Amino acid sequence: MRKATVLKFKRLFLQQRESVLYADKVLREDFSVSTDDRMDEVDQASSDAEQAMRMRLCNREVLYVKKLDEALRRIEDGTFGTCTECDEDIELRRLEARPTATLCVSCKEEEERREGMMATGRLHKSLGETFSRRYA
Numbered sequence: 001m002r003k004a005t006v007l008k009f010k011r012l013f014l015q016q017r018e019s020v021l022y023a024d025k026v027l028r029e030d031f032s033v034s035t036d037d038r039m040d041e042v043d044q045a046s047s048d049a050e051q052a053m054r055m056r057l058c059n060r061e062v063l064y065v066k067k068l069d070e071a072l073r074r075i076e077d078g079t080f081g082t083c084t085e086c087d088e089d090i091e092l093r094r095l096e097a098r099p100t101a102t103l104c105v106s107c108k109e110e111e112e113r114r115e116g117m118m119a120t121g122r123l124h125k126s127l128g129e130t131f132s133r134r135y136a
């Protein structure tokens with residue numbers, strides 16, 4: 001992969017990381033204000049639901065930041081853009097669609113086939129996504 005391309009992805013990751021962390025901070029501050037003075041049960045219940053929703057959101061963001069960190073680490077050690085399964089280059093179009101991808105298209109399809117055998121219901125959906133990602 002060309003150095004300029006790697007740098008482009010690095011900037012993208014740093015930017016995304018910052019915006020996720022910033023959104024997370026805003027969310028927490030907003031939350032700590034909105035829980036003040038909630039006294040009756042209905043409010044308490046909706047506050048609990050709200051908290052659960054925010055927790056889920058935060059967990060998903062934590063996972064995403066971990067993926068970004070991992071991608072940045074791979075940029076540093078020079079393995080970014082290389083499939084972790086077969087050591088071939090990951091297609092640039094795939095990286096542009098999913099910058100944190102660590103598998104090339106064929107290994108990803110292989111993985112999805114394996115997952116599909118375990119959870120048949122998900123097979124069609126993931127295959128559909130693969131096709132649209134590939135041919136869009």
Ligand SMILES: [Zn+2]
Nearest residue numbers: 083086104107
């Ligand atoms: Zn591969």
